[in-house]
Amino acid sequence: MNQEQFNDRNVSDDGYLKVDIADYPTTPWGRFKRVVDRTFKLELFVGLWVVLREMIKFDIHTVKYPEEKMPIGPRYRAVHEMKRLWESDTERCIGCGLCEKICISNCIKMDTKIDENSRKEVSEYTINLGRCIFCGYCAEVCPELAIVHGGEYENASDQREHFVDFAQMLTPIDTMKEGKQLEFEGFGAITPHEDERVKKTPLAY
């Protein structure tokens, strides 16, 4: 593949629209001509027409925020969510601790124990949102797609802890039962059509 277009760093050669601005006049005659030009070309009225046109078109771009919201991308990284397994409705987190390890701002703290079925269970899981930089590493590293980023960007509350309690982050069981858990499409999540692209591991050799 030809790499030339990627190696060419001289971006100013093309792709920029050059605005046609005449040089400043240096002679008095040139200045006079500019004054006459500006006076009789009626440039001021061009500006007036532009704003009046926009007013008449009435193409309002305002989003009335609390009532209307802009759609956010599926890869948006806001407050974390914990997902549940589709098969059993139990939480996906296996307590491997990778997110705690990879977290570059050291904001994830977790504690695990062995439960009565000899399975590893998460007993404590907190994210200090005051330190979190929403880099998305935890979601990327999670082998079970358990911790992901959600779309909840309205972080106003009495206490930060209201967002980062494990129970708060976990998909509510009612939502899960209705089958309405939304999968995260961002960093670390499986991409669509992954089934078609997956190759068998060549165990033969």
Add this chain to the structure above:
Amino acid sequence: METAYLIETVIKIVIILLVFSALAGFGTYFERKILAFMSRRLGPMNVGPYGLLQIAADGIKLFTKEDIIPTNVVGRIFKIAPVITAATAFMAAAAIPFLPAFTIGSYEVNPIVSDINIGILYILGVMGIGLYGPLLGGMASANKFSLLSAARSAAVFISYEVVTGLSILAPIMIVGSLSLIDFNNYQATHGWLVFSQPVAFILFWIAAFAETGRTPFHLVANDHEIIDGFGTEYSGMRWGLFFIGEYANMFFISFVIPLLFLGGFGDGSVMGAFAFLGKMAFFFFFFLWTRAAWPDVRPDQLMMLCWKILMPIAVINIVITGIVMM
């Protein structure tokens, strides 16, 4: 007769005060809405239907805010300055006929407080005194930005008084009177003055922007250079008075320009009255329109425009008018 005249005058004064104080409030609403529409926004929408009660919210805010008199200001002058701005703006209204004369029952009402024979001179003079609001307010504020604004306002007002006065001189020579009613009646019979005095019309219109301190010449209180200029240290209703003065001035100038050049209310019919209000509305709208479209000029450009361009044109206009009239 005397008592009737007295009562009538007092009622007219009260009506003008109330109507134009309210209109000044609505002026801010119109300004926000129109500027918003022109920049594809919605403007105030939350207080009342379509944000109509925003004026009430602003009024309550202004009236209940603490009236701060900062340390180091010259207290008395600081306190009186906004009153000067508002008062002179409303005093100028005394010589403006707002509508043609009409009759209630058999009593004839002239919607002008006093038809003095030096009407236009009085209006220009009182609006000129309005300079003392920004000037004293800015100088008393103990704030460098306010001081700059005071200096600018003095320069701008005095310079553009010259343009206003000279540009209006030629129409005055034609009409032969300073009364706005005479101007109106002259145009009802002889045709609009804008056709015989287009140069004077444009000069007066340009100068009106400087007199009211509106956008192309808004350097008296340029937010991006000198914060709010003379209004920086003011809070609450004192600041509100500056605002009322500015918007009342805009309304009165919008009444004066059609009266002087665009036929006023014509022959005094109902249609003429509505046409007059329509013209007034256009000039007020134009004040807001330019604010959305045009950038501000620098102070030196403003002075250059006044003394090197507008004033010579005005003088030439007078000379030519004089020669033609001879």
